[in-house]
Amino acid sequence: MQFLANPTRFLRIANAVLPYVWAITVALFAVGLYGALVTAPPDYQQGETVRIMYVHVPAAWMALFVYTVMALASAVAAIFRHPLADVAAKTAAPIGAVFCFLSLATGSLWGKPMWGAWWVWDARLTSMFVLMLLYIGYMAIWAAIEEPHRAAMVARVVALVGFINIPIVKFSVDWWNSLHQPASVFRMGGPTIAGPMLWPLLVMGLAYALLFLALHLTAMRAEIAARKIRQIQIAEIGDR
Amino acid sequence: MNLILALIKRDLTLTLRQGGGAGTALGFFLCVVVLLPIGIGPDQALLARIAPGALWISLLLSVLLSADRIYQQDYEDGSLDVMTMGPVPFEIVALAKSVAHWLSTSLPLAIAAPILGFLVNLEPAAILPLAIAMVVGSIALSLIASIGAAVTVGLRRGGLLVSILVLPLYVPVLIFGLSASQPNAAPGLTAASLLILVAIALAGLVVSPLASAAALRSYLK
Numbered sequence: 001m002q003f004l005a006n007p008t009r010f011l012r013i014a015n016a017v018l019p020y021v022w023a024i025t026v027a028l029f030a031v032g033l034y035g036a037l038v039t040a041p042p043d044y045q046q047g048e049t050v051r052i053m054y055v056h057v058p059a060a061w062m063a064l065f066v067y068t069v070m071a072l073a074s075a076v077a078a079i080f081r082h083p084l085a086d087v088a089a090k091t092a093a094p095i096g097a098v099f100c101f102l103s104l105a106t107g108s109l110w111g112k113p114m115w116g117a118w119w120v121w122d123a124r125l126t127s128m129f130v131l132m133l134l135y136i137g138y139m140a141i142w143a144a145i146e147e148p149h150r151a152a153m154v155a156r157v158v159a160l161v162g163f164i165n166i167p168i169v170k171f172s173v174d175w176w177n178s179l180h181q182p183a184s185v186f187r188m189g190g191p192t193i194a195g196p197m198l199w200p201l202l203v204m205g206l207a208y209a210l211l212f213l214a215l216h217l218t219a220m221r222a223e224i225a226a227r228k229i230r231q232i233q234i235a236e237i238g239d240r
Numbered sequence: 241m242n243l244i245l246a247l248i249k250r251d252l253t254l255t256l257r258q259g260g261g262a263g264t265a266l267g268f269f270l271c272v273v274v275l276l277p278i279g280i281g282p283d284q285a286l287l288a289r290i291a292p293g294a295l296w297i298s299l300l301l302s303v304l305l306s307a308d309r310i311y312q313q314d315y316e317d318g319s320l321d322v323m324t325m326g327p328v329p330f331e332i333v334a335l336a337k338s339v340a341h342w343l344s345t346s347l348p349l350a351i352a353a354p355i356l357g358f359l360v361n362l363e364p365a366a367i368l369p370l371a372i373a374m375v376v377g378s379i380a381l382s383l384i385a386s387i388g389a390a391v392t393v394g395l396r397r398g399g400l401l402v403s404i405l406v407l408p409l410y411v412p413v414l415i416f417g418l419s420a421s422q423p424n425a426a427p428g429l430t431a432a433s434l435l436i437l438v439a440i441a442l443a444g445l446v447v448s449p450l451a452s453a454a455a456l457r458s459y460l461k
Contacts, residue, residue: 078454126411126415130408130411133404133407133408134408136404137401137404137405137408140401140404140405141391141401141405144392144395144398144401145394145395150394150458150459150461153454153455153457153458154391154455154458154459156454157387157390157391157451157454157455157458158391158405160451161387161409161447161451162408162409164409164443164447165408168412
């Protein structure tokens with residue numbers, strides 16, 4: 001972790017790794033989508049609509065995962081003063097918000113034919129909606145406070161306090177009687193999904209994770225560049 | 241301990257003498273409660289069904305709108321700077337100010353709200369459970385509001401931002417507060433929800449001073 005503390009070194013590694021990450025991401029999406037849309041069998045109850053799962057479930061996983069990354073990065077920034085941790089947390093938020101929105105939107109599209117409603121106020125959906133609001137609040141803090149150092153310190157508090165919601169989302173289907181089905185992949189005693197449906201789902205999950213990695217590295221690179229530009233501009237004003 | 245009590249007393253005196261404290265919050269609360277029947281029509285049966293929810297939401301909004309009073313003035317006139325250097329740990333200062341906010345604003349609202357329930361045709365049987373749930377829940381509300389107020393203390397127009405940050409965190413209080421204030425629910429449910437409300441308040445007692453103090457410090461540097 002300390003090895004990556006130097007932004008120049010981080011940029012060198014990120015630049016070297018990024019093309020491969022993108023290539024693997026595209027390949028995984030190709031395999032995963034083929035598996036999801038072509039080879040996976042339709043569900044005996046839900047028919048073809050079950051294919052929404054291959055977009056919806058990994059997006060929801062990533063929404064939780066990205067917030068966890070954000071909270072971890074904030075903790076690292078607060079404890080170790082790691083110079084890139086705040087950049088990592090800040091740039092992860094918009095990506096996580098999009099994953100969160102994607103899972104809500106596809107869930108809504110899936111809910112209409114299955115439950116007969118676009119939206120129900122159920123524990124899993126409500127907690128996921130709160131997660132979306134937390135992402136928005138976190139981004140609003142960065143936008144509202146002009147001074148970057150101060151914004152970083154305040155945003156850490158917001159990210160860490162909001163992390164309380166993550167276990168609530170994960171276990172909401174176990175704690176409350178929910179319309180949403182309980183966990184069927186990451187659970188004690190192994191997955192309950194049949195093999196031909198499980199492997200495309202896992203490939204899609206991996207593809208989403210790598211997509212996040214690629215987007216995150218790109219966004220971090222852009223953020224570092226933006227900070228450099230800001231410093232140059234401030235230096236120019238000082239010279240005048 | 242005396243210093244902490246002195247802090248609480250100072251905040252209480254300031255709120256009471258300046259006006260715009262509990263009285264204004266109560267006025268706001270009344271306005272929201274009165275607007276509701278106008279907005280959805282005067283159907284008594286419908287009002288009775290939504291009464292606990294309407295009262296809870298009015299309570300959330302009133303506490304939220306009074307939140308900026310917790311730190312704003314002391315931040316602007318420099319009192320907070322002095323408090324960081326005092327013998328009382330800054331986390332405890334934040335806790336004392338949240339307690340003062342609870343005593344001066346949330347608690348009076350929580351006590352008055354069930355009584356004002358007659359405006360929205362609240363069932364008489366629901367008054368007592370609602371009052372108990374609101375008193376417990378209001379502790380959590382004040383503590384969470386303190387985090388929101390601290391995070392936005394140095395911002396010119398922090399009001400909307402506070403709502404975005406704080407309202408999502410109010411969702412659990414609202415959910416369990418509502419299920420604790422249903423008079424004819426299953427007997428175990430009320431007690432269990434009340435216990436979870438207590439748990440949220442206790443967790444807030446730990447998290448809120450830490451988070452508020454950390455956020456305030458970043459503004460005071």
